[in-house]
Structures are given as C-alpha cells and as structure tokens.
Amino acid sequence: MSHSPRKRAVYQLVFATRSPYGLWVFGDTVARARNEWWETLEMREDDALFSVTSVTRPDPKEVEARAVPQIATNPEKLLLETGRPVKLVDHPLEIFGSFYGQVTEPVVRKAVQLLHGQGKTPSNGVGVRRTREITLYPRNRAA
Numbered sequence: 304m305s306h307s308p309r310k311r312a313v314y315q316l317v318f319a320t321r322s323p324y325g326l327w328v329f330g331d332t333v334a335r336a337r338n339e340w341w342e343t344l345e346m347r348e349d350d351a352l353f354s355v356t357s358v359t360r361p362d363p364k365e366v367e368a369r370a371v372p373q374i375a376t377n378p379e380k381l382l383l384e385t386g387r388p389v390k391l392v393d394h395p396l397e398i399f400g401s402f403y404g405q406v407t408e409p410v411v412r413k414a415v416q417l418l419h420g421q422g423k424t425p426s427n428g429v430g431v432r433r434t435r436e437i438t439l440y441p442r443n444r445a446a
Contacts, residue, residue: 327395327435333404338363367410370402375414379423382441391415392435408434415439 318329341360377400381389391398391411398411412434419427426439 323393323395324435327392330395330399330403331408331435334407337405338407366402367406367413370406370410371413371417373400374398374402374406374411375417375421378415378439379418382424382439386441388438388440390436390438395435411435412437 318325320326320329341363344360377398378389378391378394381394381397396403399406402410412428415424415426415428415434415437418424418439423442424439425442426437428434428437431437
C-alpha cells in the first residue's frame with residue numbers, strides 16, 4: 304500500500320442494524336468522532352486534502368445550545384402522541400432529530416432536564432446511569 308496522497312486507499316464504512324439501540328450508539332459515536340476530527344484537523348493542516356481555513360468549524364457550544372430545546376420537543380411530541388412512557392433508546396432518530404450524529408448523549412440528558420424543569424414530564428433522568436436508558440413519563444403519571 305502506498306502512502307502517496309495520490310494513491311491513498313478509499314474506504315467506505317457501512318453500518319447496518321435493525322436495533323434502535325445500535326442507531327443510538329452509532330449516532331452518539333459519530334458525534335464524538337466528529338468533535339474529535341474537528342479538534343485534530345487544525346494540527347494536520349499540512350497533510351489535509353483541503354485547507355482548514357476554507358472550512359467553517361461549527362462552535363460545539365453553539366450547536367449544543369440550539370440542539371437542547373429542539374431535542375426537548377421531540378420526546379415531548381412522542382409523549383403527547385402515545386400518552387405512554389417513552390424509553391429514549393427505543394426512538395433514537397425521533398429523539399435526536401436533525402441533530403443525529405452532531406450531538407452526544409449528554410445533550411439529550413440536558414433536554415430531558417429542560418422538559419422536567421418545564422413541568423412536561425416528572426422524569427428528570429437523575430439516577431439513570433446512561434442517558435439512553437432514561438424512560439420519560441407523561442405529566443399525569445408518576446415516574
């Protein structure tokens with residue numbers, strides 16, 4: 304295998320799963336890898352395929368600030384539609400919405416805390432080790 308920039312190997316990553324759990328973990332992992340890529344990109348300027356200065360790096364804090372309220376509305380909709388408890392891991396694409404692969408699990412936990420603070424669910428996520436394992440309950444039910 305050549306290490307020449309003109310003869311680099313091309314890889315395609317294929318991820319296949321039927322499991323919502325797999326989708327949840329994949330989205331979280333992609334977001335973490337994306338953040339790490341942005342952090343190391345500037346250090347590899349001389350080896351990059353394009354100049355870092357030509358790309359606008361999104362501010363992770365700004366993305367998170369936009370994501371929390373939007374993500375909070377997603378499980379709220381599920382609770383209103385079903386009227387039943389919603390285990391987050393069973394609905395990864397619905398929960399993350401347009402931020403799937405861009406934000407990590409801790410952002411979802413903040414969204415759960417926002418929902419709880421607004422009185423939209425008695426569930427606050429406290430005492431649940433992994434965010435994906437949180438079950439949200441409708442307002443009129445005990446957690």
